[in-house]
Structure formats: structure tokens, C-alpha cells
Amino acid sequence: MKPVCLVIGAGAGIGGNVAKRFAMDGYHAVLCRRTNQDGLNAMIGQIEAAGGTASGHLLNAVADGEIEERIEAVEAEVGPIEVLVYNLGAQIGNRPLAATDYKAFERCWRLGAFGLFRAASAVLPRMEARGSGTILVTSATAAMRGNDGQHAHAAAMGGRRMLCQSLNAEYGPKGIHICHFLIDGAVDAPDTLGRMLGPDKFQELREKRGMEHDGLMLPERIADTYFHVAQQHRSTWTQELDMRSFGDSPWYNN
Amino acid sequence: MKPVCLVIGAGAGIGGNVAKRFAMDGYHAVLCRRTNQDGLNAMIGQIEAAGGTASGHLLNAVADGEIEERIEAVEAEVGPIEVLVYNLGAQIGNRPLAATDYKAFERCWRLGAFGLFRAASAVLPRMEARGSGTILVTSATAAMRGNDGQHAHAAAMGGRRMLCQSLNAEYGPKGIHICHFLIDGAVDAPDTLGRMLGPDKFQELREKRGMEHDGLMLPERIADTYFHVAQQHRSTWTQELDMRSFGDSPWYNN
Amino acid sequence: MKPVCLVIGAGAGIGGNVAKRFAMDGYHAVLCRRTNQDGLNAMIGQIEAAGGTASGHLLNAVADGEIEERIEAVEAEVGPIEVLVYNLGAQIGNRPLAATDYKAFERCWRLGAFGLFRAASAVLPRMEARGSGTILVTSATAAMRGNDGQHAHAAAMGGRRMLCQSLNAEYGPKGIHICHFLIDGAVDAPDTLGRMLGPDKFQELREKRGMEHDGLMLPERIADTYFHVAQQHRSTWTQELDMRSFGDSPWYNN
Amino acid sequence: MKPVCLVIGAGAGIGGNVAKRFAMDGYHAVLCRRTNQDGLNAMIGQIEAAGGTASGHLLNAVADGEIEERIEAVEAEVGPIEVLVYNLGAQIGNRPLAATDYKAFERCWRLGAFGLFRAASAVLPRMEARGSGTILVTSATAAMRGNDGQHAHAAAMGGRRMLCQSLNAEYGPKGIHICHFLIDGAVDAPDTLGRMLGPDKFQELREKRGMEHDGLMLPERIADTYFHVAQQHRSTWTQELDMRSFGDSPWYNN
Numbered sequence A, B, C, D: 001m002k003p004v005c006l007v008i009g010a011g012a013g014i015g016g017n018v019a020k021r022f023a024m025d026g027y028h029a030v031l032c033r034r035t036n037q038d039g040l041n042a043m044i045g046q047i048e049a050a051g052g053t054a055s056g057h058l059l060n061a062v063a064d065g066e067i068e069e070r071i072e073a074v075e076a077e078v079g080p081i082e083v084l085v086y087n088l089g090a091q092i093g094n095r096p097l098a099a100t101d102y103k104a105f106e107r108c109w110r111l112g113a114f115g116l117f118r119a120a121s122a123v124l125p126r127m128e129a130r131g132s133g134t135i136l137v138t139s140a141t142a143a144m145r146g147n148d149g150q151h152a153h154a155a156a157m158g159g160r161r162m163l164c165q166s167l168n169a170e171y172g173p174k175g176i177h178i179c180h181f182l183i184d185g186a187v188d189a190p191d192t193l194g195r196m197l198g199p200d201k202f203q204e205l206r207e208k209r210g211m212e213h214d215g216l217m218l219p220e221r222i223a224d225t226y227f228h229v230a231q232q233h234r235s236t237w238t239q240e241l242d243m244r245s246f247g248d249s250p251w252y253n254n
Helices: A014-024 A037-049 A066-075 A102-130 A151-174 A195-199 A200-212 A219-230 B013-024 B037-049 B066-077 B102-130 B151-174 B190-197 B199-208 B219-231 C014-024 C039-050 C068-076 C101-129 C151-175 C190-197 C201-206 C221-229 D014-024 D037-049 D064-077 D102-130 D151-174 D190-196 D200-208 D220-233
Strands: A003-010 A028-033 A053-058 A080-085 A133-140 A176-183 A240-243 B005-007 B028-033 B055-059 B081-086 B133-140 B174-182 B238-241 C004-008 C028-033 C053-058 C081-088 C133-140 C176-183 C240-243 D004-008 D028-033 D052-058 D081-086 D133-139 D176-183 D240-243
Touching: A003 A066, A003 A102, A003 B238, A003 C039, A003 D014, A003 D176, A014 A028, A014 A053, A014 A102, A014 A133, A014 A219, A014 B055, A028 A037, A028 C014, A066 B190, A066 D081, A102 A151, A102 A176, A102 B102, A102 B151, A133 A151, A133 B005, A151 A240, A151 B102, A151 B151, A176 A219, A195 C053, A219 A240, A219 D220, A240 D200, B005 B013, B005 B066, B013 B028, B013 B037, B013 B055, B013 B081, B013 B133, B013 B219, B013 D004, B013 D028, B028 B037, B037 B055, B037 B219, B037 D052, B066 B081, B066 B102, B066 B151, B081 B102, B102 B151, B102 B174, B133 B151, B133 B219, B151 B174, B174 B219, B219 B238, B219 C221, B238 D200, C014 C028, C014 C039, C014 C053, C014 C081, C014 C133, C014 C221, C053 D190, C068 C081, C068 C101, C068 D220, C081 C101, C081 D102, C101 C133, C101 C151, C101 C176, C101 C221, C101 D102, C101 D151, C133 C151, C133 C221, C133 D151, C151 C190, C151 D102, C151 D151, C176 C221, C221 C240, C240 D176, D004 D014, D004 D064, D004 D102, D014 D028, D014 D037, D014 D052, D014 D133, D028 D037, D037 D052, D064 D102, D081 D102, D102 D133, D102 D151, D102 D176, D133 D151, D133 D220, D176 D220, D220 D240
Parallel strands: A003 A028, A003 A080, A028 A053, A080 A133, A133 A176, A176 A240, B005 B028, B005 B081, B028 B055, B081 B133, B133 B174, B174 B238, C004 C028, C004 C081, C028 C053, C081 C133, C133 C176, C176 C240, D004 D028, D004 D081, D028 D052, D081 D133, D133 D176, D176 D240
Antiparallel strands: A240 D240, B238 C240
């Protein structure tokens, strides 16, 4: 039986590419995303066409119980989750305080921090019983520092990072590896950045920063590092790393 | 008319002492705490006996609308809030993940991050209209890093810090000063630390770390620094500082 | 006998103003600067005219033994140094790597890190014998992060910050307080910024960012916070704080 | 012609293993270490026996010109340096301030910061002319925070980290990748840790923390991550990551 890699937030950017990367190396990938059954099917089809195995589900991460039920079902029906990838963003664009209502602030927290807490609470007792497991957490610049218009996003992602550190403190010694990936730049991801900017601006950005596909971060190459981290020997675990494009300034210079 | 200093979280530790400090220097202090009307009255009485003016209210910060209504009432009935002190803790003691339920995680967030967001959303438009104002935010070690048993607390306080940075980014240029006080040690505060440890352990800690009142942080001396920061010239604002007792190790050495 | 405040790096910006601030509150200020005996005399004259006492010396901090000899002489001839202010900058302007020669790199280190180590090595045994003392260290954005053209400066100032933390770890429990002041903006200091930019650009900056003296950081107001920190109760010491003008972006947003 | 990987600090721990890892994947490894020609020959022999190619030199990194001359010679005689690994430690054990003399402080800086600056100054113009290159820098807990007895070490390593960030800021956009590896734990390295602790204590540590080779960090597994980072696509470069054993507390919890 193949080990299972469950991806929560499997769009066409980092999530889908990480699922594919693990599937190409012997994992069964379970892809979850909120909407777009056709897109989901297409990604599964791609993985299968390339010789891997995958399955998928629509999942609303802010709805009560959906994350927990999915984890339970995957464990019961597919197999033990060896790697859980938490790849839900909480970006709502830059908004001044007056335009950030309570609902937006809470929603960011539900996606940014609480959803990870729920997923961890559901999967970690199972991993602990098995003595191993990996949680890979996609994170963002806003986890490192607040900024103009980032009230809701930064509060959520700052919480995400601190939660990852707390999870490592308890579960590292139990043989479970949590890694916080600081994705400190724009990803070439039509589902998220593309939708936020609109097709014209997104294309403009790709061209302006492109330099032969190097300006926007290539999600299939991000996936290589996710896979590497999941394979690290347990005496050499990385718990935090940053990634950005060569031409980009890091968060502390921007 | 005196300028107003509103303290949300005015127990017998930092909050009450900060209220008193501002009242001694010409502010009218408004003290809010969740419970204990007698304790509240006693603190107001102390301030008045020392020649200051103060008023107080019980306030449940996690209840819908209570923070907002209090800010509105103070502005309408007492005067413009020049300084808002957000002094609500979100500590629930060290708890392993399995003992941290969703309710506890959410409650920490409501006190740690959302409550500050609500207070800021209510008071900042008023401060912006006046072109000045100060928000002093008490924070904790857990805002800097997660740790064993700190899942809920660190996620909440990490969010608090990032929110302070975001608020500064938008409101600093508008002449409003937000400062994040990292209280990186145990405070001599019978209402919180005392209650968490119980009277025997609290007394034991006071004696063990006492060295003539120097081991636990003295809240009346913390209040001096809150007051100093609120008086800084706007060309020299401090947005983050740490405080701990001379014998204590900082968060990055602990 | 007055307590002594020794300022190493007492130009017309932060150093001179800190000296004056302490002298106005009962300290004897000893001002040291590398050049400009006339400027030094003028600052001493100002302090004396305002009712304080001060003395001064030219001091080349990178020359062997000069810092140590000055500390020894002050202790022998003036009195115990209660507060030492290390206010030497190591800024050499932005320089690409190719324009940063070994000599510049080493000089930055001598001013940025080694000079503080020498001063600390000379004064701390004396403070330790007395069971009290304070070292106030002016630092810069480059202590928090490297940046383009900051090779020599950031390497030096990053070392300065780590050294402050190490000094606190050893000497805090002995009752000696070290504080690292992150001056995260441009100071209205004709001797340093003024000389680096030249008179025209400096005046232009003052006007552009002025807004009634609020854009550039006012050194006499920075001095207020230095003085406050030196008076903190030892149960509530600040070891790191940042300061910047209200309109400025912090290092992590710039 | 094979690409060249030059390792400065190629002992039996991280350095030698990184050299071997690159040699196993098609690089010619050039190993430099200060002493022990026999140990050097043995490592080269191991690489060659495993089918790789390597050469080696004794090199005193604190001696004037030796780093620069070695880089020049390698470029002239072996080939373009594609990857430079700067793996010199600056640890001198915990020493109180009184036991840290100027010579020790300076020596730490020469190894910790200045040596990297010299190596970067020598190799980066060549890499820039070629439009590509990688510098992998081994770093230590002390780069993140000072601590008791770490005066010299932390000042040096804090400088090292800030220098890496400055180098990235200038050379990243030119296609050159610098990565700072925070080795936040004890490495199973007989040449350094073993020598510092002595054979008995080292063996005791291996056994106590061993858990089948998992307590001390395995340098051959650290090398896997060095190699991975050097292969990252330039749109997804990691500039900072941490590594520690699963059972170890990170620097911010210790």
C-alpha cells in the first residue's frame, strides 16, 4: 500500500504541484480544494496519465467538521496519511482597516490559523500512534511581519507560524516533522494570484517579471523543496525556510 | 477637560497600575475588567484617594459589541480617548494539543487578536479624525515564538503582534502611535498569575524569585514605561520593546 | 559626588544630546568624540550654561588602548561610571561589494563590534564589583538585516546586537543593564548624516521630511528614552527597543 | 569539464560530507582544511574510491591571502567554481567575558565574518561574469541570538548572517544564490565537537542523545540538504533555513 499525501488546498499552484510531485515518487495523493470539480478531475487525470495515483474531493475548510471528516475518511478508506500539506491561503488583498470587516478578519483566521489547528488536531494523534509523519505548511510574507493593509492576513499568518512552532515543540520529539514554508514572493498560480489580479494584470506581471519563467515562482519547483523536506533524515529536520525568486527582495528588505 | 486613558483589562497587575500612572499625570482613567466590581471600585478609590480621577466598568471582551459600545460611551460621556491600553491576556496555561479544544483555541484568538482588532476598529477612526492618539498593547513571550503547550496562546499572540505592526503601518503616518510591549517574564499580579498558580505556588514563586521584589516584574514600574512611551515625541516613536526582570532569561535564551 | 555618564561618540546628534540629558538630571557627563575640539568644548559649555557639569576628551576609538585608558582615567579621576553610552556609528554609506575593501570591512567591525567589546571588557568588571551599572548602545537598522550595499555595515552591526544579547545574558543577573537601541531612521544630526549627505542634500531632506521637525528623528527626544531606560527598575528592564519617526516605515517594511 | 565545488572547512563533519555529496553527483570537489594532511588525503581517497573526483589543500583561513590565492588557483587550474561552501566555524566554547581576550574576539571575527567576506570578494566577481553561482554558508545558533559565554562567537556569527543577507541583496538579482544554513544543534563531527568535548564526553553525548544515530545531527544527511539547495530553480531560492535533530529544541525555545 502506498503512503498517502493529503493536500488541503490543491489548486493549480503550489498545492496541485506538490500533490503531483509526491505522486510521482510513490505516494497516493489526495487532493482537496474548495471548488471546481472539473479542475480537480483534470489534476487527478494529469497525475494518473503520468503514472501516479490520486483521488480528490471538494472541501470547504471553513465549514464545521469538513477537514476532520476528510482526514478520518482518508485514513479509513485510503490509508495512513504520512504527509499532510496545509496549503490554504488567507490573502484577501490589501485593505485599509476601515474596509476590513469582522467577517473578513475572522475568515482569515479560520483559514490561516484555526484550519491548521483543526487539521493538526485530527491527524497528529494518528501520526503519534505510528511514531512518524510530516506536516508541510505553506505560509506567506505576512507570517513574518505586518504591513499596510494586512491587518487580517498578517494576524492570521503570524498565528500560523507560531502554531507551527508550538506543534514542533510537542511533536518533534515524538518523531513528527512540521515545516513552515515562507513563500516570500508571487507564485505563478492562475487559480489564486491570477484570480486576484484578473487575467490582464496577471499576464502583464508574468511578462514583466518573467525572464524566461523566473520572475514568478514556479510551483513545480517549489514542490521539489516540499518533497525534499519531507524526506529529510530525522536528525536534520528543517522547521522553517524561506523561498523567493532570485530577483525578488526578501520581506526584510521590502 | 482631561485627556482620557481607557484600559481594557484593568486588573491588579499591569492594567490597574497603568491606569493609576496615567491618572497621576493628568489623565482621566477608565478601567474595564471582566469581573469583580469590588476590586474595580477599590482601584478607582485608590486613584481618587491619590488625587486622580477615574471611572470603571465591567466588560466582557469576548461578548459581541461590548468593547465597541464601551469605546463609544466613553467618547460620548467622558471625552476623547487619547490613550487606549489593550491589556487582555490570553494565557490558558501549558496544554498539550490533545487538551486544547476548539473552544479554547477560539477563545484565545478572541482575546488575543480579535479583541484588539475590534478595539482598534472602534477607536482608530476617532483618533484619525483628531490626528493623534496612542494604543499601548501588552503582549507576551508567546508573541515571539511558539513553544510546548502554547498552541492556542502563541497562535493568538503571534497574531496580536502582526496586527500591531499592520496598524502602525497604516496609522503611524497619520500621527497615531501603537506600541507592542513584550512582557517577557512573570508579573507580580495576584489577579492573573496568582490565580493561575494558586496562592501557595504564587507565594512560593514570589519568595523564590523575590530578591527584594525584583524577581517578579513589578507592575507599577512597568507602568512607568507605558507612560513614557505614550509621551514620546512623534519623531522618535517606539513600536516594539521588551521588558523582563534583570535575573530572567529572554525568550531567545529560554 | 555625582554619578558619571560616559558617552563614547558624543557628536551633535544622539551622543551629545544624551550627555546633556543625563547632565540635566544630576549626572556628570564625560563626552568623547574623535575630532573637533571646538565642537566638544561648545557642547560642554552648553551643558554648563544650563547648570550641569561635564568634561570631554578627543578619543580615537579604533586606536589601541584609547577606550580602555579613557575608562580607567574617568574612573580614577572623575568617579564611578554608572552609565556608559556607546554611540559610535559604523555607517560608510551604501557600497557595492566591489567597492568595499578589506580595510573598510575591518574598520566597520572595529567601530561596530570590537569597540563595544573593548568598552564592555573595561567597564563591566568595575560595574560588577559595584553590583550595578548601565550600558546604552545605539544601533541601526543594519543590526536587524543585511541589505544592498551594507556588507560591511550590517556585518558589524549584526555583531553589535548579538554582543549586547550575550552581555545581558552574563551581566543581567549581576544587576547590570545593557540596552540595544535600534535607531531605525534618519536622525537630525548635522555631524553624521549631514556630513554624509552634504549640506544641500541634508537641508533638502530636512525640508522634505520635516513636517515641523518630525520627519528626521530629533536627537534630544531620543535622549529622553535613553534616560528613561537607564532609570528603569531592575525588575522591568528593556533590553531591546526600536525607535523611528511616525512617518517612517520600519526595517521589516522597507 | 566537471563543475567545481570548493569547500572551505572540509573536516570530517559537514564540510567533508558536503564535498563527497557534490562529488557523487558530478562535481569535482576541492577540499580545504587547516591541518591534517592525512585526514584530507583519506577523504579524497574515499571520494575517489566511490567513483568521484576530488583534490585538496591545507589552508589557513586567517592568514593573509590564503583564501584568495586558493580561489584564484582553483579557477585557473581546476575550473570555474560553481559552488563555494563556507564551512568554517568560529566556536571557542562558552567563555565568560573576563576569559574572552581581544585575540579570541578578533579570531572569531576573522573566521566568522571576515573570512566569508574575503571568499565572497574573491569568488563573486567571477560568478557574476558567468551569470551564475552558489555560496552555501554553514552557520550556527549564535547567528540568531547571543547567549551566556557567547560574546565572541555570537558577534562573529551574527555578522555572518547579516553579511549573507547583504550578499544576496546585491548578487541575487545577478543570478547568484547565497544560502545561510542555521545548524541549530550538535553535529556528529569528531573533528570539531569531538575535539572540543574530548573523546569521553563526545562518546557519552553520542550515546545519551543517540537513539540510533538520531540525536546528533548526521553530517551526511545535512549534506543532502546542501545539495538540494544548490539545485533549486532560481525562481524558488531558499536564502535561510534551519536544521536540527527531531528531539532538539530550537534556538528560540532553548
